[in-house]
Structures are given as C-alpha cells and as structure tokens.
Amino acid sequence: MDEKKKENSILTENYKNNRRGQSSISQYKGGFQLKEYRSDKLRNVGIIAHGGAGKTSLTESLLFNTGAITRIGRIADGTTTTDFEPEEIKRKVTISAALAPCEWQEHKINFIDTPGYADFVGELKGVLRAVDSALVVLCAAAGIEVETEKVWKYAEELGLPRMAFINKMDRENADFYAVVQNMQERFGGRVLPIALPIGAEDTFAGIVDLLKMKAIVPGNKVGSQYLEKDIPDDMIEVARDARQKLIEAVAEADDELLDKYLEGEELSDGEIQLGLSKGISQAKIFPVMCGSAYKNIGIQQVMDAVVAYLPSPENNSVLGIHPVFKELIERKTSDPFSAMVFKTTADPFVGRLSYIRVFSGAMKPDSVLYNASKEKTERVGNLFTLRGKHQEVLTKIHAGDIAVVAKLQETGTGDSLCEKDKPIVFEPISYPKPMFTMCIEAKNKGDEDKIGNALQRLTDEDPTFKVRKNTETKQLLISGIGEVHTDIMAERMKRKFGVDVILSDPKVPYRETIRGSVKVEGKHKKQSGGHGQYGHVWLQLDPLPMGQEFEFVDSIFGGSVPRQYIPAVEKGVREALTSGILGGYPIVDIKVTLYDGSYHNVDSSEMAFKIASTMALRKGALQAKPALLEPICDVQINVPASFMGDVIADLNGKRGRIQGMEPVGEGQGIIKAQVPMSEMFKYAIHLRSITQGRGCFDLNFSHYDEVPQRIAEVIISANKKDKAEEH
Ligand SMILES: Nc1nc2c(ncn2[C@@H]2O[C@H](COP(=O)(O)OP(=O)(O)OP(=O)(O)O)[C@@H](O)[C@H]2O)c(=O)[nH]1
C-alpha cells in the first residue's frame, strides 16, 4: 500500500468509528494544516494552574487567535477543543492533558492543556517532562492558590522557564497588582509584569504592552485583529515605572547589557528582547501578562511572547543512561533519534495511543524503533498529532517536536524510544503513589472477565491508577489519588469498555488469634450401619509470637493416632484456621500440637480425622481467649508546620500513635505515626480537607495488632450482620 492510501485507510477507519460515536479521536476537519517545522521553529508549552484558573479557556482562545480553530468553544457548553472527553464535559473540569498545536509567526507551538485538579496530577507530571517551558495561569481574583504553588514547584524542580498569565481580569474582585505582589513575595522578585491591565472587572478593556509601550485592545468584533493604541494618559506613569523595573532585571541577566545600563546608556528594544529571552530561558526572570480568556483580551501578547521569549528545543540537551553499560549519555537535538512517551490513552477502537516527545534526531512514519526501557522493537505506522480529539497526519517530525502514534505493542508511559544500536534510557517520570482505595465489582454477573481487561487498559493509561487483588478479603481493589479519580475510572470503564461497575469501601483484612493455651478434644464418630466414621484427636493450642503465623507439631507416641492419618489432622487444622470463630477471619500466630487421640480399625479414615481436627480447633479457639487483629500502617505525613496540630489531633481521633515529628525544609514538617489501616482508606480526602490540599502522605503496612475490645465487638457484630444479609 502506498503512503497516501495507508494514511487514508487509517483516517477512514477512525472516521467511521467516530461516526459511531465510539472512538475518542476524529479526523481533522479544520481549515489549516500544520507543516514540517525545524527544531528552532518549535515551542512546547505546558499550560499549568490551580483548577478552574482558566487553562482550558485560555487554550481555546490561543487556538482561535492563531487560526487553528474558527470558533471559541465554551466550558459551559462543553464545546472546548481540549476538554472533549464525556467525563470532562459532564464535570466541566479537565481530567486528561490534551495537545493543542497551532502555528504563530511561522512557529509551531505545541500547547498542552493540563488538569488543575489534584486528583489528576499524574497527567501533569508526564506533560512537564515533554515541554520546554510552562505558562502558569492565575485567576486575577483568587491569586495564588494551593495548586498554583505546587505546579510552580514542579516546574521549578525541572528547571522549566515559566511565564504567568493573570486571567479573569474581567471578573469581580480582579486585582492584577495584588496578585503580582503576592507572586513576588512567594516566588521572588524576578516575577515581573510585561503587561498591565487597562481597567478591571466590568471595565477591563485591554492591556498595556510594556515592551511596545502601546495599549493593545480588541478589535470591534470578537475574533477581529487586536488594535494598537496609545497608552491611556492616566497609565503612562505606572507603565514607565513598570518598564523601568523590567529593564533593570533584563540588564542583570546579561553582563554586557548590565555594563551598558550602569553606564547610563539606553538599551535598545532588540537588546531588551534579547536580555529578556535569556533571563526567561534560564528561569531567572518570570514575565507576567494579563487578560481574559473568556473575553479574548490580552491573548495575542501571549502568543507573541511564547515565540519571542520562550526557548525552542533547538539547543536542548538531555541526559540518559546507556541500558547496558550504565554510563551517562548526553543527547543534543542533532544526535541520533531518542524520545520519550509522556502519555498513553486507550481508545476502544484505535487501540493504544502513545504521545511521544522527540528529544533528538527525527522521526518518520513507517519506521522501526527500539524501546530501550523494555528492550523491545516497535513498529510505527502513521505519525500524527492531535488537537483535542482531532487528528492531523504528520509526515516527519524533527527533534523537539511532539507526535502521537497508534498501536505500539509493548510501550507504556515513561518508556524511552531510540535507535537500537544507539540505546538510551531517560529517567522515569516521577508519579505520586495512589493512596485512595476502593473495592470494585461488576454490576452484572458475567462481566467479571471484562473487568480485568478494562482495568488493565486503564492502568496502561494512568500510572497513578493501580489494581490489586486482596487474597485475604478476596476483593479486587483499585487505588487512585482521590475519590474523584476512582469515580472517573469507573465511568470510563462503562463508556470505553462497556462494563458497569460498583465501587464500595474495601474490607479490612482482619485476622484472629488466641491469647491463651488450651487442651481440646475433637471426636467425629458415626456408626449408623455399614461402614462408619471414626476420628478422635486431642490438640493443644498455644499462642505464637506475632508474625509467626502457624506451627503444627506432631507429638504422638505409641500410635494413638496412626501415622497415615496425621497429614489429615494437619489439613483439618489448616482448614479451620482459614475462617476463625470471631468473624470468619483467618487465625494466625498459633501453635497446634497433636498429642493424643484414638482410632477404629474399620471406621477410621482420613476424612474422619480431618473433620475431628477441624471441630477440635474451632472449639479450642473459642476457649483460648480469642482476639481480633487489625493491620497497622506506618504513616508519614508531610505538611506545612501550621497544620501539624490539626493533623495530629485528627490522627489521635483515628487511634493513631504519633511516633515522631521533625521539621523539613522551610515551614514544613513530617509527622510519623502508626495508624490502623481501617482508618486510612479515605485519608487522602481527610488530609486534603484538613490541610487545604497542602499535605501529602506515604503509607506502608507495618504489622498486625490487637483491636481494642470495645471496637472489636462493633466489628464482629457488623460482620455478623453483613453475613446474615448475604445469605
Ligand atoms: N469571567 C471569566 N471567566 C473565565 C475566564 N476564563 C475562564 N473562565 C471561566 O472559569 C471556569 C473555569 O475555566 P476553565 O477554562 O475550565 O479552567 P481550567 O483551568 O481549565 O480548569 P481545570 O481544567 O478544571 O483545572 C469556566 O467556567 C470558565 O468559563 C475569564 O477570563 N473570565
């Protein structure tokens, strides 16, 4: 099949699927087509923020003003390009990161709209590894919010250049200057406006561009060109002051410019631009712009600034490891092909879609790649990009660009791709551990098999989503970052894979043990005509130290229980241990000694001894001071110092034992505690509400411990009630 036909056949396939309303991607039908772009003509910009700051709306405006789309979609109408998933439209929040490529001044800008809600931080983490800079959006009324600080920090950790856009200037209580001041206090003095708002709230009319020293206001019609006008008289002074501060900072970014500046010479516009882009690229200056995504004001300056000041990937170099020799390798754009998968989606029809950031070399359709992380060869068919859900085929992409490919067999998110004889593995993406756990079951009998497959595909998509089976409670458990996350996974299972599921609280894997020693008899005797049954044992039950599980001792002398029946005795005991007498939980930390018994020449059998032993054990366990055990977790909580008191009080209420506290970093503290697992399933939500989202925690199973009597009684009676209802 020649190239064109192949492209067409994939497109037609996708288009057909889309008509059926099943596939999540569709053929590109916009008016403008992307071309081939060299590395220096590329920009990869992650749009990041606290939830609801206006990232998706800003992305929409940017796409519109660059001509990539012809109408501005609205969040309220569910018509934006990048919030296209049904779960996103329903909730009016972004859940998945989405590509939004467009062209401006002959440059291709790959904007990536990310979710702001904390549950979907995994998406953001992947994106930050694929971009060269970040556009941080803030709400002009709310200012710095919890996730603003977090996303700023994530970008900082990766050394990403950042620009800020103070959005919603048209909103009530919009206060540009207050937000800037707040940012300077939190993020340092190098946060500097390159634009000032003209008016605010209802009267917000445009911006003053501090580089052009012009007012930029929208044209008369929505979507018409922006107009350049003179700065309003009452703003000339503030604009001059702000420009002066900017120039000072710019001069400091470059020695030559600094000399010139200190000698009292004026810097030319070209020099200011040069210094500014240098300062921004080195993450030393963070320019601030403003506008309204909703009213489409101040957007063009963002596009101009992205092209003028944000770095292209051209001079990038990335470090990786040789998978065999383990030596450090540096890859520049001109080096052999290397790339990383930063996101994967599972489309029920097209299959797996892998989002790839190319670090070095070029990538062509119909090629063979090597996955150095998995040591597997992969075939690539078409290369395309997505704008929201619309796909556009690409013929070749250069180092620094982003592409999507379908149907890679072995490759998952975070994997490194390269040439087989020039292998390199990049550092994996760091994801938070999922801490919120729910039990998942199929709503309809017979769907159990489908669940497994659907969950497998969903874990493929989302590295912060995990599935495991608890062998003790026999429950299938899913874990995510928070409740919304697991709810959305359940919705996706239905939409993408047609499986209806129910989520419920997981059962705690309680256990039982004994605290005393007893001697107990078990006799199973039936002699009602014909071949009877006869088994008779004497067992001694003793508690074992914690964690020793089970020990069986045969101390029969003189053959009171014949040799051949002893394995059956042990089997009977083991069977009885699987379901204890308090709540049917496994009995552990117990030593069972078989020390006496009797047999019948004709009627004794393995079965009879097994039954007798089970009976003996159950009876004995009741007499040997049975106790309920619960799993205890080691918890480590990282919170701002001001929340430590509240967090500790809450842990005390959860029967937690505080083991220590220590300060870490500025104003942060770590609390170490041991807390029963039963209290921790929903801790992700509790901690978020106690600390306004500023805390995080890690949790690991530590050991089993006895449940206090009063609580044990409640658990046992609730368990009995549940069992009665089940029958
Ligand atoms: N008044 C006003 N409202 C805006 C503006 N930009 C966005 N909004 C509204 O703010 C709400 C949130 O906007 P989104 O674009 O979804 O924000 P987001 O940052 O993408 O949110 P998440 O993806 O959920 O993190 C929507 O109702 C928008 O219509 C703006 O400039 N002015």
Ligand SMILES: [Mg+2]
């Ligand atoms: Mg959004």
